[in-house]
Amino acid sequence: xxxxxxxxxxxxRPRKGMRKIRVLIGKPGxxxxxxxxxxxxxALRDAGVEVIYTGLHQTPEMIVNAAVQEDVDAIGLSILSxxxxxxxxxxxxLLREKKMKKVVVFGGGIIxxxxxxSLRKKGVDRIFTPGTPLSEIVEYVNHRVRPRG
Amino acid sequence: MYNGKKTKxxxxxxxxxxxxxxxxxxxxxxxxxxxxxxVSDELISDLYTPADLEEFEFSRDLGFPGxxxxxxGVQPSMYRGxxxxxxxxxxxxxxxxxNARYHYLLxxxxxxxxxxxxxPTLMGYDSDHERARGEVGMCGVAVDSLKDMEILFHKIPLDxxxxxxxxxxxxxxxxxxxxxxxxxxxxxxxxxxxxIQNDIxxxxxxxxxxxxxxxxxxxxxxxxxxxCADHVPKWNTISISGYHIREAGSTAVQELAFTxxxxxxxxxxxxxxGIPVDKFAPRLSYFFNAHMDFFEEIAKYRAxxxxxxxxxxxxxxxxxxxxxxxRFHTQTAGVTLTAQQPMNNIVRVALQGLMAVLGGTQSLxxxxxxxxxxxxTEQAVTIALRTQQILAEESGVANSIDPLGGSFFVExxxxxxxxxxxxxxxxxxxxxxxxxxxxxxYPQREIIDAxxxxxxxxxxxxxxxVGVNCYARxxxxxxxxxxxxxxxxxxxxxxxxxxxxxxxNAKRVASRIDALKxxxxxxxxxxxxxxxxxxxxxxxxxxxxxxxxxxxxxxxPAFY
Numbered sequence: 001x002x003x004x005x006x007x008x009x010x011x012x013r014p015r016k017g018m019r020k021i022r023v024l025i026g027k028p029g030x031x032x033x034x035x036x037x038x039x040x041x042x043a044l045r046d047a048g049v050e051v052i053y054t055g056l057h058q059t060p061e062m063i064v065n066a067a068v069q070e071d072v073d074a075i076g077l078s079i080l081s082x083x084x085x086x087x088x089x090x091x092x093x094l095l096r097e098k099k100m101k102k103v104v105v106f107g108g109g110i111i112x113x114x115x116x117x118s119l120r121k122k123g124v125d126r127i128f129t130p131g132t133p134l135s136e137i138v139e140y141v142n143h144r145v146r147p148r149g
Numbered sequence: 150m151y152n153g154k155k156t157k158x159x160x161x162x163x164x165x166x167x168x169x170x171x172x173x174x175x176x177x178x179x180x181x182x183x184x185x186x187x188v189s190d191e192l193i194s195d196l197y198t199p200a201d202l203e204e205f206e207f208s209r210d211l212g213f214p215g216x217x218x219x220x221x222g223v224q225p226s227m228y229r230g231x232x233x234x235x236x237x238x239x240x241x242x243x244x245x246x247x248n249a250r251y252h253y254l255l256x257x258x259x260x261x262x263x264x265x266x267x268x269p270t271l272m273g274y275d276s277d278h279e280r281a282r283g284e285v286g287m288c289g290v291a292v293d294s295l296k297d298m299e300i301l302f303h304k305i306p307l308d309x310x311x312x313x314x315x316x317x318x319x320x321x322x323x324x325x326x327x328x329x330x331x332x333x334x335x336x337x338x339x340x341x342x343x344x345i346q347n348d349i350x351x352x353x354x355x356x357x358x359x360x361x362x363x364x365x366x367x368x369x370x371x372x373x374x375x376x377c378a379d380h381v382p383k384w385n386t387i388s389i390s391g392y393h394i395r396e397a398g399s400t401a402v403q404e405l406a407f408t409x410x411x412x413x414x415x416x417x418x419x420x421x422x423g424i425p426v427d428k429f430a431p432r433l434s435y436f437f438n439a440h441m442d443f444f445e446e447i448a449k450y451r452a453x454x455x456x457x458x459x460x461x462x463x464x465x466x467x468x469x470x471x472x473x474x475x476r477f478h479t480q481t482a483g484v485t486l487t488a489q490q491p492m493n494n495i496v497r498v499a500l501q502g503l504m505a506v507l508g509g510t511q512s513l514x515x516x517x518x519x520x521x522x523x524x525x526t527e528q529a530v531t532i533a534l535r536t537q538q539i540l541a542e543e544s545g546v547a548n549s550i551d552p553l554g555g556s557f558f559v560e561x562x563x564x565x566x567x568x569x570x571x572x573x574x575x576x577x578x579x580x581x582x583x584x585x586x587x588x589x590x591y592p593q594r595e596i597i598d599a600x601x602x603x604x605x606x607x608x609x610x611x612x613x614x615v616g617v618n619c620y621a622r623x624x625x626x627x628x629x630x631x632x633x634x635x636x637x638x639x640x641x642x643x644x645x646x647x648x649x650x651x652x653x654n655a656k657r658v659a660s661r662i663d664a665l666k667x668x669x670x671x672x673x674x675x676x677x678x679x680x681x682x683x684x685x686x687x688x689x690x691x692x693x694x695x696x697x698x699x700x701x702x703x704x705x706p707a708f709y
Binding site: 032042053085112130131 | 269282
């Protein structure tokens with residue numbers, strides 16, 4: 001089971017003919033703070049989203065490979081170590097290389113306000129800062145992310 | 150403490166009070182909340198009386214400070230003798246940057262050092278490793294080789310300063326580097342004092358800075374216990390940590406229970422490795438969180454001392470009183486700080502620091518107001534240190550020992566904390582101990598459930614956080630200054646480590662690395678071999694690579 005991707009499926013059924021939204025929650029980098037990532041994974045799952053959680057200590061390559069393999073519609077990244085300025089854009093770049101530009105990338109963690117504009121410019125769709133209600137994140141995913149196929 | 154006759158009278162009085170005084174009032178003006186509970190969601194009664202402490206015996210359950218079961222404190226004079234050690238966890242950027250911060254903190258009245266390493270060090274990678282990109286110096290200080298450690302402690306006399314190092318999987322390596330720096334200063338390893346966190350079990354449970362699988366990790370720890378008992382007798386060999394368990398979202402009871410269960414696992418491992426319990430147990434120490442619920446936290450510290458004393462004496466048959474004493478460090482809860490209205494954090498930290506002091510802590514770190522945003526600025530850390538100094542010098546709370554002892558409420562909460570934590574420990578024992586429980590994911594799942602439960606209460610408004618779900622402000626926050634780590638730190642650090650590698654004696658380095666692998670595969674104590682390696686400037690990443698190759702690695706089971 002070590003290193004396997006954890007999947008959670010919700011009880012609620014998707015609308016007919018419509019695939020459920022698939023979101024990969026990823027922890028790039030070396031920090032071990034996964035409380036936020038796990039809570040968001042659960043909240044999205046409870047809201048009917050299909051969630052794949054990568055587990056800790058992932059490289060951007062590992063995250064993007066998982067996203068390709070799982071055919072996800074969005075990636076949520078969480079970092080609390082301060083390495084977001086390097087690792088978030090790296091994930092976006094790798095997605096472009098894999099021609100997966102439509103995958104929405106959002107993120108959260110300990111991210112100073114000053115860093116947000118440059119992250120957005122580099123293709124991170126949205127940054128959630130500490131104290132964001134779960135409902136706001138769920139609503140964002142439901143409105144911003146469209147299931148493909 | 151109170152006999153049956155007296156408590157019967159008190160119970161009768163209480164019913165009368167409820168009937169005649171309370172009920173008539175509540176019918177007109179009901180209570181504010183439907184239910185009153187702690188931050189861990191434990192129900193709290195409106196009033197406590199001696200009737201809640203019927204089974205309580207003063208000398209058995211409370212006693213005197215410095216005496217078994219140490220509920221009131223581990224030293225007979227507590228803070229009337231010596232104040233707690235003020236120890237701010239600190240590290241950022243390069244070894245030079247952090248060394249300057251240490252000199253500043255010591256000049257401001259801090260009484261001990263506490264090193265925060267950056268993530269690559271915690272995870273056993275050198276700064277020039279691909280996995281270190283973007284992380285160098287961000288979340289702590291970069292230490293790759295003995296060279297960095299020499300700079301980190303430049304002009305800090307290691308015979309007169311105690312140092313705590315938050316380091317786990319590579320703890321043996323950082324301890325070896327510290328010993329080597331002390332040697333360079335002419336200070337024998339017998340004279341140095343300090344702490345390595347070295348608590349790998351809570352890494353699997355909560356903090357998640359692991360490298361190797363549980364079994365070889367525990368072997369490294371028992372090697373450290375055996376080595377230090379003979380060669381570094383004043384060193385605290387494990388700081389058994391509840392802090393991170395709580396930060397990951399556990400309740401207070403879970404923090405207490407899982408931490409003590411980790412402690413039991415280490416003592417058992419030491420005994421199983423053939424070290425007499427009284428030879429290493431006196432050097433074990435604890436590390437707890439100071440969260441937001443005032444009395445719950447104080448009860449937790451008091452219960453912890455009593456539980457550990459009983460476990461060490463009864464379960465492990467320790468004879469040395471020092472083996473029974475639970476000495477602990479406290480850090481205020483990072484997770485309670487808010488990015489919204491960040492100056493409010495100063496108040497939260499002051500309350501939390503007060504809990505730790507009323508709970509009898511031996512050392513304390515108070516968080517800085519800006520830590521939900523970045524590592525602390527000098528101004529923010531100074532306020533945090535001053536908070537401790539105000540508690541110590543102005544508030545009067547350090548004048549009398551265990552001032553809350555005997556409070557019906559606090560004693561009842563202390564009892565309940567012990568009962569509930571003991572029930573958890575029994576369950577873990579039934580699973581075959583903490584290492585087995587971790588392999589099954591038991592404590593991990595309990596914590597995720599608790600953290601999700603709290604988050605739901607918060608979202609429903611049943612738990613409140615000022616500035617977040619009540620008294621929030623619509624307008625822009627007033628900005629506070631933020632510490633920024635210069636991108637140059639990574640470039641310079643990578644250059645330094647490459648320079649160190651170039652200057653070493655390649656032949657001796659290669660033989661030291663071979664010796665590390667051989668020792669890992671045998672039953673030989675690893676500490677002397679690691680010491681020989683760091684003295685030759687073999688880097689932390691190289692040592693960890695040798696162990697990864699021989700001991701294997703651990704990956705996140707990734708359940709949520």
